[in-house]
Amino acid sequence: MPLEKTQAIVLRVIEFSESSCVVTLFTRDFGKVGALAKGARRPKSAFDSALDLLSVCRIVFLPKSSEALDLLTEARLERRFRLAGRSLPCLYAGYYVAELLNELTHEHDPHPELFDAAVQALAGLDQPGAAPLPWVVRFExxxxxxxxxxxxxxxxxxxxxxVEPTARVAFGLTAGxxxxANCRPGQRHVVTIGGGTLRVMQCYSEKSGQTWQRLQLDAPTRAELRGVLGQYIAHLMGRPPRMQAYLPLLASEAMPPPPA
Ligand SMILES: [Zn+2]
Structure with a gap:
Protein backbone atom coordinates (compact mmCIF):
# COMPACT_ATOMS: atom_id res chain seq x y z
CA MET A 1 0.00 0.00 0.00
CA PRO A 2 1.24 3.51 -0.75
CA LEU A 3 2.06 6.11 1.87
CA GLU A 4 -0.90 8.34 2.77
CA LYS A 5 -0.86 11.96 3.91
CA THR A 6 -3.52 13.69 5.99
CA GLN A 7 -4.21 15.87 9.00
CA ALA A 8 -4.74 14.22 12.38
CA ILE A 9 -5.72 14.96 15.97
CA VAL A 10 -3.77 12.94 18.55
CA LEU A 11 -6.29 11.07 20.75
CA ARG A 12 -4.01 8.76 22.69
CA VAL A 13 -0.30 8.04 23.06
CA ILE A 14 0.93 4.84 24.69
CA GLU A 15 4.61 4.10 25.23
CA PHE A 16 5.33 0.90 23.35
CA SER A 17 9.01 0.31 23.87
CA GLU A 18 12.02 2.30 24.96
CA SER A 19 11.93 4.25 21.73
CA SER A 20 8.46 3.81 20.20
CA CYS A 21 4.82 4.74 20.82
CA VAL A 22 1.47 3.45 19.73
CA VAL A 23 -0.78 6.37 18.89
CA THR A 24 -4.50 6.65 18.24
CA LEU A 25 -5.20 9.42 15.75
CA PHE A 26 -8.41 10.83 14.34
CA THR A 27 -7.46 11.72 10.78
CA ARG A 28 -9.39 13.99 8.45
CA ASP A 29 -9.38 11.64 5.46
CA PHE A 30 -9.15 8.14 6.94
CA GLY A 31 -11.04 8.39 10.24
CA LYS A 32 -9.57 6.78 13.33
CA VAL A 33 -6.16 5.20 12.88
CA GLY A 34 -4.06 3.18 15.31
CA ALA A 35 -0.41 3.48 14.35
CA LEU A 36 3.03 2.54 15.52
CA ALA A 37 5.46 5.47 15.68
CA LYS A 38 8.89 3.87 15.65
CA GLY A 39 11.55 5.92 17.34
CA ALA A 40 9.04 8.57 18.44
CA ARG A 41 10.53 8.71 21.90
CA ARG A 42 14.03 9.43 20.63
CA PRO A 43 15.12 13.06 20.47
CA LYS A 44 15.14 14.47 16.93
CA SER A 45 12.78 11.80 15.58
CA ALA A 46 10.61 12.27 12.48
CA PHE A 47 7.78 13.17 14.87
CA ASP A 48 9.56 15.98 16.64
CA SER A 49 7.16 16.88 19.42
CA ALA A 50 4.01 16.56 17.35
CA LEU A 51 2.61 13.49 19.11
CA ASP A 52 1.11 15.11 22.18
CA LEU A 53 -2.48 14.57 23.27
CA LEU A 54 -4.89 16.86 21.35
CA SER A 55 -2.20 18.19 19.00
CA VAL A 56 -3.22 18.69 15.38
CA CYS A 57 -0.53 17.50 13.02
CA ARG A 58 0.11 16.66 9.40
CA ILE A 59 1.06 13.02 9.15
CA VAL A 60 2.42 10.51 6.69
CA PHE A 61 1.51 6.88 7.35
CA LEU A 62 1.55 3.47 5.80
CA PRO A 63 -1.84 1.71 6.13
CA LYS A 64 -1.65 -2.01 6.83
CA SER A 65 -4.06 -4.34 5.12
CA SER A 66 -4.76 -6.68 8.02
CA GLU A 67 -5.44 -6.21 11.71
CA ALA A 68 -1.88 -4.96 12.20
CA LEU A 69 -1.20 -1.40 13.25
CA ASP A 70 -0.58 1.19 10.58
CA LEU A 71 2.93 2.58 10.51
CA LEU A 72 3.37 6.28 11.17
CA THR A 73 6.41 7.56 9.33
CA GLU A 74 6.17 11.31 9.88
CA ALA A 75 4.22 13.84 11.96
CA ARG A 76 4.60 17.60 11.80
CA LEU A 77 2.90 19.78 14.39
CA GLU A 78 0.30 22.17 12.94
CA ARG A 79 -1.41 23.38 16.06
CA ARG A 80 -1.04 22.82 19.76
CA PHE A 81 -3.90 23.81 22.05
CA ARG A 82 -2.92 25.25 25.40
CA LEU A 83 -6.06 24.16 27.20
CA ALA A 84 -4.25 23.36 30.44
CA GLY A 85 -3.12 26.97 30.58
CA ARG A 86 -6.70 28.19 30.05
CA SER A 87 -8.57 26.37 32.78
CA LEU A 88 -9.01 22.88 34.15
CA PRO A 89 -12.60 22.64 32.82
CA CYS A 90 -11.32 23.55 29.31
CA LEU A 91 -8.67 20.84 29.54
CA TYR A 92 -11.22 18.24 30.70
CA ALA A 93 -13.53 19.35 27.90
CA GLY A 94 -10.69 18.80 25.40
CA TYR A 95 -10.04 15.30 26.77
CA TYR A 96 -13.78 14.61 26.49
CA VAL A 97 -13.78 15.65 22.80
CA ALA A 98 -10.91 13.18 22.24
CA GLU A 99 -12.75 10.43 24.12
CA LEU A 100 -15.93 10.89 22.04
CA LEU A 101 -13.92 10.78 18.79
CA ASN A 102 -12.24 7.59 19.96
CA GLU A 103 -15.36 5.86 21.29
CA LEU A 104 -18.00 6.85 18.76
CA THR A 105 -16.04 6.16 15.56
CA HIS A 106 -14.59 3.08 13.91
CA GLU A 107 -11.12 2.70 12.43
CA HIS A 108 -10.72 3.77 8.81
CA ASP A 109 -14.23 5.24 8.68
CA PRO A 110 -13.65 8.81 7.49
CA HIS A 111 -15.79 11.77 8.57
CA PRO A 112 -13.97 14.95 7.45
CA GLU A 113 -16.74 17.17 8.83
CA LEU A 114 -16.35 15.53 12.25
CA PHE A 115 -12.62 16.24 12.13
CA ASP A 116 -13.38 19.89 11.33
CA ALA A 117 -15.98 20.08 14.13
CA ALA A 118 -13.45 18.68 16.62
CA VAL A 119 -10.75 21.16 15.59
CA GLN A 120 -13.31 23.96 15.87
CA ALA A 121 -14.32 22.82 19.37
CA LEU A 122 -10.69 22.57 20.53
CA ALA A 123 -9.97 26.01 19.05
CA GLY A 124 -13.06 27.39 20.82
CA LEU A 125 -11.92 25.92 24.13
CA ASP A 126 -8.48 27.41 23.50
CA GLN A 127 -9.75 31.00 23.35
CA PRO A 128 -8.82 33.16 26.32
CA GLY A 129 -11.69 33.15 28.79
CA ALA A 130 -13.62 30.44 26.90
CA ALA A 131 -16.68 28.99 28.66
CA PRO A 132 -16.33 25.24 28.04
CA LEU A 133 -19.96 24.10 28.29
CA PRO A 134 -21.24 25.61 25.01
CA TRP A 135 -18.33 24.11 23.03
CA VAL A 136 -18.89 20.71 24.59
CA VAL A 137 -22.64 20.69 23.92
CA ARG A 138 -22.13 21.96 20.37
CA PHE A 139 -19.55 19.24 19.71
CA GLU A 140 -21.72 16.52 21.27
CA VAL A 163 -43.81 17.56 20.19
CA GLU A 164 -44.18 21.10 21.54
CA PRO A 165 -41.54 22.24 24.03
CA THR A 166 -44.06 22.62 26.86
CA ALA A 167 -43.24 22.61 30.59
CA ARG A 168 -41.98 19.01 30.72
CA VAL A 169 -41.23 16.76 27.76
CA ALA A 170 -40.55 13.01 27.78
CA PHE A 171 -37.19 12.02 26.28
CA GLY A 172 -36.57 8.35 25.51
CA LEU A 173 -32.91 7.38 25.93
CA THR A 174 -33.43 4.02 24.21
CA ALA A 175 -36.00 5.28 21.70
CA GLY A 176 -33.64 8.13 20.77
CA ALA A 181 -48.05 11.49 25.29
CA ASN A 182 -49.46 8.61 23.21
CA CYS A 183 -46.14 6.88 22.64
CA ARG A 184 -44.62 7.36 26.06
CA PRO A 185 -46.41 4.52 27.95
CA GLY A 186 -44.43 1.30 27.89
CA GLN A 187 -41.17 2.96 26.82
CA ARG A 188 -38.09 2.09 28.86
CA HIS A 189 -35.38 4.52 30.00
CA VAL A 190 -37.41 7.70 29.74
CA VAL A 191 -36.34 10.95 31.41
CA THR A 192 -38.24 14.22 31.41
CA ILE A 193 -36.68 17.53 30.50
CA GLY A 194 -37.92 21.09 30.56
CA GLY A 195 -39.21 22.63 27.34
CA GLY A 196 -36.52 25.30 27.68
CA THR A 197 -33.78 22.67 27.72
CA LEU A 198 -35.30 21.03 24.64
CA ARG A 199 -35.29 24.38 22.80
CA VAL A 200 -31.63 24.86 23.76
CA MET A 201 -30.79 21.43 22.32
CA GLN A 202 -32.67 22.28 19.11
CA CYS A 203 -30.70 25.51 18.80
CA TYR A 204 -27.33 23.79 19.44
CA SER A 205 -28.06 21.18 16.79
CA GLU A 206 -28.87 23.67 14.01
CA LYS A 207 -26.41 22.90 11.25
CA SER A 208 -25.70 26.49 10.30
CA GLY A 209 -25.96 29.71 12.22
CA GLN A 210 -24.22 30.82 15.37
CA THR A 211 -27.30 31.41 17.55
CA TRP A 212 -26.04 28.79 20.02
CA GLN A 213 -23.06 31.00 20.84
CA ARG A 214 -25.37 33.78 22.02
CA LEU A 215 -27.62 31.70 24.28
CA GLN A 216 -27.48 32.58 27.96
CA LEU A 217 -28.14 29.45 30.00
CA ASP A 218 -29.24 29.58 33.61
CA ALA A 219 -27.84 27.09 36.14
CA PRO A 220 -30.83 24.68 36.12
CA THR A 221 -30.79 24.53 32.29
CA ARG A 222 -27.03 23.88 32.24
CA ALA A 223 -27.44 21.07 34.78
CA GLU A 224 -30.38 19.52 32.93
CA LEU A 225 -28.60 19.77 29.59
CA ARG A 226 -25.55 17.94 30.97
CA GLY A 227 -27.81 15.39 32.61
CA VAL A 228 -29.79 14.41 29.51
CA LEU A 229 -26.85 14.53 27.07
CA GLY A 230 -24.64 12.62 29.51
CA GLN A 231 -27.25 9.88 29.92
CA TYR A 232 -27.98 9.70 26.20
CA ILE A 233 -24.30 9.36 25.24
CA ALA A 234 -23.68 6.83 28.03
CA HIS A 235 -26.64 4.84 26.68
CA LEU A 236 -25.18 4.99 23.17
CA MET A 237 -21.72 3.91 24.31
CA GLY A 238 -23.02 1.25 26.70
CA ARG A 239 -21.19 2.92 29.60
CA PRO A 240 -20.53 6.46 30.79
CA PRO A 241 -17.57 8.17 29.11
CA ARG A 242 -14.58 8.28 31.49
CA MET A 243 -14.44 12.06 31.31
CA GLN A 244 -18.13 12.38 32.14
CA ALA A 245 -17.34 12.42 35.86
CA TYR A 246 -15.47 15.68 35.32
CA LEU A 247 -18.14 17.41 33.25
CA PRO A 248 -20.53 18.55 36.02
CA LEU A 249 -17.79 21.07 36.66
CA LEU A 250 -18.74 22.62 33.31
CA ALA A 251 -22.43 22.79 34.16
CA SER A 252 -21.86 24.45 37.51
CA GLU A 253 -19.48 26.99 36.08
CA ALA A 254 -21.42 30.21 35.60
CA MET A 255 -18.52 32.30 34.37
CA PRO A 256 -15.17 31.17 33.07
CA PRO A 257 -12.16 32.10 35.16
CA PRO A 258 -10.27 35.17 33.97
CA PRO A 259 -7.60 34.33 31.40
CA ALA A 260 -4.15 33.79 32.85
ZN1 LIG B 1 -45.66 9.55 19.33
Missing amino acids: LTSLQILGHLPSLEVCVECGSA GVLC
Missing part, protein backbone atom coordinates in the same frame (compact mmCIF):
# COMPACT_ATOMS: atom_id res chain seq x y z
CA LEU A 141 -24.76 17.38 19.15
CA THR A 142 -22.72 17.98 15.97
CA SER A 143 -20.89 14.67 16.30
CA LEU A 144 -24.15 12.81 17.05
CA GLN A 145 -25.66 14.37 13.94
CA ILE A 146 -22.70 13.48 11.70
CA LEU A 147 -22.62 9.90 12.99
CA GLY A 148 -26.38 9.43 12.60
CA HIS A 149 -27.22 9.35 16.31
CA LEU A 150 -28.80 12.78 16.78
CA PRO A 151 -31.88 12.30 18.97
CA SER A 152 -35.22 13.41 17.57
CA LEU A 153 -35.77 16.85 19.11
CA GLU A 154 -38.85 18.20 17.33
CA VAL A 155 -41.11 15.28 16.50
CA CYS A 156 -41.97 12.15 18.45
CA VAL A 157 -39.30 9.57 17.69
CA GLU A 158 -41.96 6.82 17.53
CA CYS A 159 -44.86 8.32 15.54
CA GLY A 160 -43.45 11.51 14.04
CA SER A 161 -46.08 13.84 15.47
CA ALA A 162 -44.87 17.29 16.54
CA GLY A 177 -35.53 11.36 21.28
CA VAL A 178 -38.66 13.07 22.47
CA LEU A 179 -41.90 11.10 22.90
CA CYS A 180 -45.49 12.27 22.58
